[in-house]
Amino acid sequence: MKLLFELGTSGRHCDILPPCDVPEMSPECLRKKELRLPHLSETEISRHYTELEKQVYGVNDGFYPLGSCTMKYNPKINEAMAALPGFAKLHPLQPDYTVQGALELLRRTEKYLCEITGMDAMNFQPAAGAHGEFTGLLMIRAFHQKNGEKNRTKIIVPDSAHGTNPASAAMAGYTVVSVPSGEDGCVDLEKLKEAVGEDTAGLMLTNPNTVGLFDKNILEITRIIHDAGGLCYYDGANLNAVMGITRPGDMGFDIIHLNLHKTFSAPHGGGGPGSGPVGCKKDLAEFLPGPVTEEKEDGSSGFAVPESSIGAVRSFYGNFLVIVKAFAYLLTLGADGIPEAARNAVLNANYLKKKLEEFCPMAYPGTCMHEFVMTMKDLKDRTGVAALDIAKGLLDNGIHPPTMYFPLIVREALMVEPTETESRETLDEAAEGFRALYQRALENPDEIHEAPVKTPVRRLDEVRAARKPVLRYFYD
Amino acid sequence: MKLLFELGTSGRHCDILPPCDVPEMSPECLRKKELRLPHLSETEISRHYTELEKQVYGVNDGFYPLGSCTMKYNPKINEAMAALPGFAKLHPLQPDYTVQGALELLRRTEKYLCEITGMDAMNFQPAAGAHGEFTGLLMIRAFHQKNGEKNRTKIIVPDSAHGTNPASAAMAGYTVVSVPSGEDGCVDLEKLKEAVGEDTAGLMLTNPNTVGLFDKNILEITRIIHDAGGLCYYDGANLNAVMGITRPGDMGFDIIHLNLHKTFSAPHGGGGPGSGPVGCKKDLAEFLPGPVTEEKEDGSSGFAVPESSIGAVRSFYGNFLVIVKAFAYLLTLGADGIPEAARNAVLNANYLKKKLEEFCPMAYPGTCMHEFVMTMKDLKDRTGVAALDIAKGLLDNGIHPPTMYFPLIVREALMVEPTETESRETLDEAAEGFRALYQRALENPDEIHEAPVKTPVRRLDEVRAARKPVLRYFYD
Amino acid sequence: MGTYIPNTGNEQREMLEEAGFQSFDDLxxxxxxxxxxxxxxxxxxxxPELSVRRQVxxxxxxxxxxxxxxxxAGAYNHYIPAVVEEVASKERFVTAYTPYQAEISQGILQSIFEYQTMICELTGMEASNASVYDGASAAAEAAAMCTDRKRKTVLASAAINPGVYQVLKTYCFGSGNRLVPVPEKNGVTDLKKLREMLSAECACFYVEQPNYFGQVEDVETMADIVHEAGAKLVAGGNPIAMALLRTPGECGADVAVGEGQPLGIPLSFGGPxxxxxxxxxxMFRRLPGRMVGETSDAGGNRGYVLTLQAREQHIRREKAGSNICSNEALCAVRAAAYMAVMGEEGLRETARQCYSKAHYFQKKLKTAGLSRxxxxxxxxxxVTRSDIPSRMILKKLEDHGILGGLPLDETRILWCVTELNTKEEMDEAVRIVEEVAGS
Amino acid sequence: MGTYIPNTGNEQREMLEEAGFQSFDDLxxxxxxxxxxxxxxxxxxxxPELSVRRQVxxxxxxxxxxxxxxxxAGAYNHYIPAVVEEVASKERFVTAYTPYQAEISQGILQSIFEYQTMICELTGMEASNASVYDGASAAAEAAAMCTDRKRKTVLASAAINPGVYQVLKTYCFGSGNRLVPVPEKNGVTDLKKLREMLSAECACFYVEQPNYFGQVEDVETMADIVHEAGAKLVAGGNPIAMALLRTPGECGADVAVGEGQPLGIPLSFGGPxxxxxxxxxxMFRRLPGRMVGETSDAGGNRGYVLTLQAREQHIRREKAGSNICSNEALCAVRAAAYMAVMGEEGLRETARQCYSKAHYFQKKLKTAGLSRxxxxxxxxxxVTRSDIPSRMILKKLEDHGILGGLPLDETRILWCVTELNTKEEMDEAVRIVEEVAGS
Incomplete structure (x- = not known):
């Protein structure tokens, strides 16, 4: 379809602003080149976005088992609550006494999330998971620095970790030490013991891990790190499997981040905004980014900057409206609903895994948590049909494919996370669809290489895009 | 796709209400048969409607030249204004002094519409065009009754009229006299003169008429009726062509209705809600349905029932939120914008007509107003491809077909109304699409009989639906 | 000036020329x-938009x-779930026309078919149309369905909503039918009078359940009485109440109608x-307006169309049973979504809470001096009665941000309680009433 | 308890069994x-939903x-056209994930491509990324783009938004870069000091246009000075101002960044x-985060994909230039829709009105005793100064429903005026200030 710039013509416009009601003035230092933006009537703009929306696949369009992304249903009441003028129209620099409702919302969300994670303090400034990781790592840095242990320069990260873990560590000035996973997909304890030392600043781990398994040695893992003088950082990406069942704080983790846009049902917005609050144990609270909320002497709420704060990682207090959505979700589920969601996320994953493993090899056997990893290695060896082809084939089935080629330690990986908000019928249908596709791949591999054929565009040439990047429209 | 009743299972539900906070009680006269409604989770309901919406064609999906329906773009600001809690949350029986804003909105809209139509008074109670017609006809009845002329039992309606005109007349207790149109598509004056008499209660007419022509004899037509002692009723369906250019009040009409959901850009909602306010000349205002707005002695606004009111045709004051949308539209366009919209509606129609008449016969030659009628009679005679087939063929082009088989006086009619909110490009593309389809019909008529093939369902069997009506889902 | 015309002045001039005109005047x-x-x-x-927004x-x-x-008193304050609002705001549902082209309108058609099914379940009737303007015009159309040349008298209970009575009267003025009220006794229809008034000219009797005063009527007995006289029973009713009370179908009604506003439609100052x-x-073939029916497409797949159109004005013209054309489709979709979200248990619970809370409030008001x-x-x-002028009570409540019941006259007030009224606010209202009574 | 789990207890038990478990505990x-x-x-x-709604x-x-x-002071109150709100509420835009599967994500990808194009036009730069968290983190990421082993010092004007300075500092704490403020003089960056402070270790200099005090900086000269020293210029800026003022590109900036909130994003208490x-x-290959590029599909049709991913964390891991993953895609779509609705003339007009009204208000305040x-x-x-304590002025304004400027200290206030402030309300505010001054 056409781009905004290829529609309309000079002179078309929308009438938005009334004329200026004071004498018109103009600055001196004017731009030289005329600004070029689209010239469109409202009909054209509105239709353009209607058409664009048709070419997007959202949570409401069907099954979305994108592993590690926790694509659960986004409740409509949450959207309505975040749109309330009492939140959306608040200036972030209003006096505290005019925003007590917003502050209480932050404080209560903080409290609930601390209880769920076993942490003692929380800050909402990070705007996404990776942003939270970076924040947490800076806190580790500040902690060691305060203790005079500047030699702690290394962060240990398992080889199954999300790419954000090593990247965040690097941004925080750390050297990354990768520890291999054992054959069971869990941290290899011996290798871990070899890796730690006086230079260990900390460990980053998600548990359940990225192959969908709960690392049962978790207490030993965190003890090894602590014994070496390091801190343990919990990547909250997979919290959905265990919330209300076990807590990172009780596993020995010192700092965590959460993904409100995954675990707590806030929508993903096609890539953002997210919200990646960071929580920590009491001893580390002084390093949290600022401002954090506080209770004032008169019982009202306000903001303050922690004593040894690492500083701000973003303007103001984080993606507030996303937090409103998570708050509404927490109120809805409550004490019983939170673990119930976790249990059903795990049940749905195991149910679907059971159906799929009848014909498709799994990377790891046994009970999984909220997600599992299939491998198309066998299929590829036999037919040439790769994980990518299967993913594209699923597009023609009208379901969103699993995450491809992650974690890196599994060859031809497809990582499936159904979430708790999917019905049994949806899982059954997806399993049948996948079975049929797998069968077709065995029988007629060439056909799958052609997939997708029912989508608005066919398979796109990513190599070409990267080789000669065209990142904008060029006017004639 | 599945029906709501075919989804879910017993026990699934949404949690909406808190438990009852007073002692629970129950009436005596309970229903015997258990109520059966769907058992669904929010995910399922929400996805169901997302899927249903995909199978609807709205104004934002493209060109919608449905003749006589004035499918202009529905501005988003109007929707936002109608959704304001200050309107949506008002109880209709609140004391007047708590709804002064709503009353002023009604009074101002009334004033603006009176100016546009040349009427002196207006009432918003009718919920749709046909409802307005019925209301207007009852006013005619009340008028004659008051004048002791009970013998005026006939309403004259041209044969080109919308079906609602005769049906409304019948509902209002009148006998319908149909007058034929001349070859030029306009009222045959001689036939009209023959038709009028002492039994004439009035005439119903739309001008421009339903073949898209302005009846230049309009003053003579209304004079003939008035001379015979009848009243002239203006069907506002086609006002979009002439607003700000000429006024029904100045053409000699006594009573009118408007379609706010056509001319004044309120959306159609898949068939409603509409709004069909009725306006009239001063002498007839006493017959308007009640309540109407009035200015009170203290300058505030209130409601009153006109002296000789025909009574209420609906509860309360009409489809208020639809009126809010029309009000926002009137404020937006204003004194210059209203005639500009009319002029461009007529321009777009003539521009498109010019392009189409190169290959397709028109029912009437010459300049049209806001719409025009094509005839597929030639095509059908030559190829067997009927207006219906062409309409279904257009579906595969992604545009909404014109109105089919109306007006009845044109054989194999397709009635095209582009409206002023379509761009030249859209008209050009539609003309090219139609040209190609017409050509295909000539070359390969069988193919067109198969159309549509790209829609969610193929051509539907209407005969079967009517012969053995299945009007609801039956539980097993 | 705001505008929604895409084409620029230049383009308009070029188009005029291409179409063979010199100027707009030539058109x-x-x-x-x-x-x-x-x-x-x-x-x-x-x-411009900003100014429009400011003014509105x-x-x-x-x-x-x-x-x-x-x-x-005809417009009810119920909770509207967020999903329902979202569904009713979907751009294509909002902006589509009547689904004349079924192949690109399955979404609306199926929604209406689902609506029709749920209305049948709710009313206990066998077929529903796709909606009419409101509850009052529904009653008037229903009365028209029952009349014929021989039976031109419409009886209506004096205990029905007076707004509905007005509309019945207006429609009868058009059709030439006779509308006669059947007196009320103790807040409900006087069955004895009903029996006396029925005659061979009577086409139907219209009653509401609950009636205007909130009272539960004995509709079953009425159906027997009415049918004995060869007339039809048109049962109006509150759709929330129907989740709990004996349905029109069970009572023997021939036509069931009602105001669907309680089913997820905002108060909106009375409309839509x-x-x-x-x-x-x-009787269903005499129903006015649109109806959606199931059928199959050329490939044998299930689909939906507007059906039984031969009844309608665009085909039968003056011989049609009604002139209705545009209806309230989007409100019907909204109502269907509401019923789907609430489900049978949720709708019953809503009804039960309305009933229980209303009874709680009534008892409390009684102790405050407002007797039933x-x-x-x-x-x-x-309805309550009190020596204290209604307007004094209501004014005081308004001062506290409470919209009290509707004053029927200087001593009587018609109160309404729904699931949205909490015990807390009821107690608060009672406290205020007591204050007025005490002062 | 509310729940979004479709499966009933029964179904859950059956599923457990089918999957080979006795109970949830077994999982x-x-x-x-x-x-x-x-x-x-x-x-x-x-x-349940109603209770949640009431609490929130x-x-x-x-x-x-x-x-x-x-x-x-970093968050600006601008008019958001209705179409923009509507676009940003579209269900699929709201609920989709990052467009990893391009074939079913063309709508988001194309929107972002359009956004990137408009950001290039606005800034006068050659390539844009798909967004980062906010203006402050954009500045920090930009500084990181410019540093390398040899050049590890980041200079930043002391006249920039202190919130941005804080974030720059935090990011530098991580990277081990040195952040040094370049002093301000008369409300703008001291060019002489800048020249003096630049050294071979300096990676870049960061400045904002307009700066925190609203002042117009001489960015062109800074670019010359900075480039002479072999360093980069990172130009922060208000996107509305860019419609009018010399663009970063025209001034010679190497990287342009800014807070996009003024482009149709509500104040939202600071985010998103x-x-x-x-x-x-x-420089563009060093930009962090997602970028959308044009390509073609198997049928030769134009399409869009996430591209240059080799820069990113999920491929390069610890060697990536940044860890960014989730960004603010929906805000970018919103900003693109905003710019499309406003168009070049509309955006320029917005900027002109901001400028004109701010100057009107400043003059009026001056006559009321608040000198610049x-x-x-x-x-x-x-920024104004006055003998009257800032908090007294602001309190009085608040009493009249007006949020005054940000108090910088007891005597100085930072005011902001946008196209939304009418002459009437400015005159009213001035009147109130005069009252405070006179009392």
Missing amino acids: YTEIPECVRLNRKLDLPEGS EALAGRNRIFNYIFRG YLGFMAATKE VYPGDFFHEF | YTEIPECVRLNRKLDLPEGS EALAGRNRIFNYIFRG YLGFMAATKE VYPGDFFHEF
Whole structure:
């Protein structure tokens, strides 16, 4: 379809602003080149976005088992609550006494999330998971620095970790030490013991891990790190499997981040905004980014900057409206609903895994948590049909494919996370669809290489895009 | 796709209400048969409607030249204004002094519409065009009754009229006299003169008429009726062509209705809600349905029932939120914008007509107003491809077909109304699409009989639906 | 000036030329000079969006929103789930026309088919139409369905909503039918009078359940009485109450109608609302307006179309049973979504809460000195009488942000309680009433 | 308790069985007993939707919304056209994930491609990324782009937004870069000091246009100075101002960044906002985060994909230039829709009105006794000084429903005026200030 710039013509416009009601003035230092933006009537703009929306696949369009992304249903009441003028129209620099409702919302969300994670303090400034990781790592840095242990320069990260873990560590000035996973997909304890030392600043781990398994040695893992003088950082990406069942704080983790846009049902917005609050144990609270909320002497709420704060990682207090959505979700589920969601996320994953493993090899056997990893290695060896082809084939089935080629330690990986908000019928249908596709791949591999054929565009040439990047429209 | 009743299972539900906070009680006269409604989770309901919406064609999906329906773009600001809690949350029986804003909105809209139509008074109670017609006809009845002329039992309606005109007349207790149109598509004056008499209660007419022509004899037509002692009723369906250019009040009409959901850009909602306010000349205002707005002695606004009111045709004051949308539209366009919209509606129609008449016969030659009628009679005679087939063929082009088989006086009619909110490009593309389809019909008529093939369902069997009506889902 | 015309002045000129015109005036040569306006409209100048928003918001701001509402009388304050609002805002549902082209309108058609099914379940009737304007016009259309040349008298209970009575009367003025009220006794229809008034000219009797005063009527007995006289029973009713009370179908009604506003439609100062209509197998072909039916497409797949159109005005013209054309489709979709979200248990619970809370409030008001006027069971509305002038009580409540019941006269007030009224706010309202009584 | 789990208890039991488990506990056998919570969470009981709505609305109701806002300082109150709100509410835009599967994500990808194009036009730069978290993190990421082993010092004007400075500092704490402020003089960056402070270790200099005090900086000269020293210029800027003022590109910036909130994003108590980043041809491959590129599909049709992913964390891991993953895609779509609706003339007009009105207000305030602190041109913010304590002035304004400027200290206030401030409300605010001054 056409781009905004290829529609309309000079002179078309929308009438938005009334004329200026004071004498018109103009600055001196004017731009030289005329600004070029689209010239469109409202009909054209509105239709353009209607058409664009048709070419997007959202949570409401069907099954979305994108592993590690926790694509659960986004409740409509949450959207309505975040749109309330009492939140959306608040200036972030209003006096505290005019925003007590917003502050209480932050404080209560903080409290609930601390209880769920076993942490003692929380800050909402990070705007996404990776942003939270970076924040947490800076806190580790500040902690060691305060203790005079500047030699702690290394962060240990398992080889199954999300790419954000090593990247965040690097941004925080750390050297990354990768520890291999054992054959069971869990941290290899011996290798871990070899890796730690006086230079260990900390460990980053998600548990359940990225192959969908709960690392049962978790207490030993965190003890090894602590014994070496390091801190343990919990990547909250997979919290959905265990919330209300076990807590990172009780596993020995010192700092965590959460993904409100995954675990707590806030929508993903096609890539953002997210919200990646960071929580920590009491001893580390002084390093949290600022401002954090506080209770004032008169019982009202306000903001303050922690004593040894690492500083701000973003303007103001984080993606507030996303937090409103998570708050509404927490109120809805409550004490019983939170673990119930976790249990059903795990049940749905195991149910679907059971159906799929009848014909498709799994990377790891046994009970999984909220997600599992299939491998198309066998299929590829036999037919040439790769994980990518299967993913594209699923597009023609009208379901969103699993995450491809992650974690890196599994060859031809497809990582499936159904979430708790999917019905049994949806899982059954997806399993049948996948079975049929797998069968077709065995029988007629060439056909799958052609997939997708029912989508608005066919398979796109990513190599070409990267080789000669065209990142904008060029006017004639 | 599945029906709501075919989804879910017993026990699934949404949690909406808190438990009852007073002692629970129950009436005596309970229903015997258990109520059966769907058992669904929010995910399922929400996805169901997302899927249903995909199978609807709205104004934002493209060109919608449905003749006589004035499918202009529905501005988003109007929707936002109608959704304001200050309107949506008002109880209709609140004391007047708590709804002064709503009353002023009604009074101002009334004033603006009176100016546009040349009427002196207006009432918003009718919920749709046909409802307005019925209301207007009852006013005619009340008028004659008051004048002791009970013998005026006939309403004259041209044969080109919308079906609602005769049906409304019948509902209002009148006998319908149909007058034929001349070859030029306009009222045959001689036939009209023959038709009028002492039994004439009035005439119903739309001008421009339903073949898209302005009846230049309009003053003579209304004079003939008035001379015979009848009243002239203006069907506002086609006002979009002439607003700000000429006024029904100045053409000699006594009573009118408007379609706010056509001319004044309120959306159609898949068939409603509409709004069909009725306006009239001063002498007839006493017959308007009640309540109407009035200015009170203290300058505030209130409601009153006109002296000789025909009574209420609906509860309360009409489809208020639809009126809010029309009000926002009137404020937006204003004194210059209203005639500009009319002029461009007529321009777009003539521009498109010019392009189409190169290959397709028109029912009437010459300049049209806001719409025009094509005839597929030639095509059908030559190829067997009927207006219906062409309409279904257009579906595969992604545009909404014109109105089919109306007006009845044109054989194999397709009635095209582009409206002023379509761009030249859209008209050009539609003309090219139609040209190609017409050509295909000539070359390969069988193919067109198969159309549509790209829609969610193929051509539907209407005969079967009517012969053995299945009007609801039956539980097993 | 605001505009929604895409084409620029230049483009308009080029298009005029291509279409063979010199100017816009040339487009209108058929309009005789003497009927041309030839002056500028006396309207305000057009406004850009921001100005429009400011003006309209200012008007909205001059209306008072009550957070606590104890007023019903035909418009009811119920909770509207977020999903329902979302569904009713979907762009294509909002902006589509009537689904004349079924192949690109399955979404609306199926929604209406689902609506029709749920209305049948709710009313206990066999077929529903796709909606009419509101509850009052539904009643009037239903009465028209029952009349014929021989039976031209319509009886209506004096205990029905007076707004509905007005509309019945207006429609009868059109059709030439006779509308006669059947007296009320103790807040309900006088069955003895009903029996006496029925005659061979009577086409039907219209009653509401619960009636205007909130009272539960004995509709079953009425059906027997009416049918004995060869007339039809048109049963109006509150759709929330139908989740709990004996349905029109069970009572033996021939046509069931009602105001669908309680089913997820906001108060909206009275509209748009939704008139629902359902009928027995014997009567459904006389239902006015659109109906959606199931059929199959050329490939044998299930699909939906507007059906039984031969009844309608665009085909039968003056012989049609009704002139209805545009209806309240989007409100019907909204109502269907509401019923789907609430489900049978949720709708029953809503009804039960309305009933229980109304009874709680009534008892409390009684202790505060507002005694109930009528005996017998009521649903979620009831009438009180008091020596204190109604307007004094209501004014005091308004001062506390509460919209009290509707004053029927200087001593009687019609109260309404729904699931949205909490015990807390009821107690608060009672406290205020006690204050007025005590002062 | 509310729930979004479709499967009923029965179904869950059946599914457990089919999957080979006896109970939910069996799913968690891998979790050592000693780390299990084994107690109920100390959270409130779950709530049905109506209760949730009531609780959240009550909190929203405890916040004060000001109708008249003269405060900016990093968050700006602009008009958001209705179409923009509508676009940003579209269900699929809202609920989709990052467009990893391009074939079913063309709508988001194309929107972002359009956004990137418009950001390039606005900034005068050659390539834009798909957004980062906000303006402050954009500045920090930009500084990181410019540093390398040899050049590890980041200079930043002391006249930039202190919130941005804080974030720069935090990011530098991580990277081990040195952040040094370049002093301000008369409300703008001291060019002489800048020249002096530049050294071979300096990676870049960061400045904002307009700066925190609203003052127009001489960015062109800075670019020359900075480039002479072999360093890069990172130009932060207000996107509305860019419609009017010399663009970063024209001034010679290497990277342009800014807070995109003014482009149709509501104030939202500080977030979500939008960080935009654009760079020259030489620098764009170092931009962090997602970028959308044009390509073609198997059928030769144009299409869009996430591209240059080799820069990113999921491929390069610890060697990536940044860790960014989720960005602010929906805010970028919103900003693109905003720019499309406003168009070039509309955006320029917005900027002109901001400028004109701010100057009108400043003059009026001056006559009321609030003199301007700095000389030189300003855009839509300015600082005043007065003997009257800032908090007295602001309190009085608040009493009249006006959010005044941001108090910088007891005597100085940073005011902001946008196209939304009418002459009427400015005159009213001035009148109130005069009152305070006179009392």
